[in-house]
Amino acid sequence: IMGWTSTVDNKSLLLFGSFIVVSIAIAGGYFQSQKVTYVIGGNKNEMQRYFTIASIVGVIVVVAVIVLLTDQLKITGDNPPFALPQANLMSTLTSGIMSGQLPWVMIVVGVFMAIVLY
Helix, strand or coil, X not given: CCCCCCHHHHHHHHHHHHHHHHHHHHHHHHHHHHHHXXXXXXXXXXXXXXXXXXXXXXXXXXXXXXXXXXXXXXCCCCCCCCCCHHHHHHHHHHHHHHHCCCCHHHHHHHHHHHHHHC
16 A cells, blocks of 8 residues: 555564554553542552553563563574464564455454454
């Protein structure tokens, strides 16, 4: 659609999509926390302080785990030592969007499973 066809564009699309998904997840968690704080009669400033502390601790833990496991998680060759279902899904969707050939059967099955499991 936008003329993006190269590998660099593919990485940009994946990074942009990941940023949007993480932003939506964090916003949802924050709004849910505000609602619960209001319902139980909590203090808004105290909630914001603890949410900030939790966010900072979360970032530190995630970055530390990634730094510690970087060497073990390198994927080389055709047979990775462990399965990467989310990475494979993102790769399939990103390459399908970029090439204009989405795997519609997989998408429809996923939507159907989401509806059934809901």
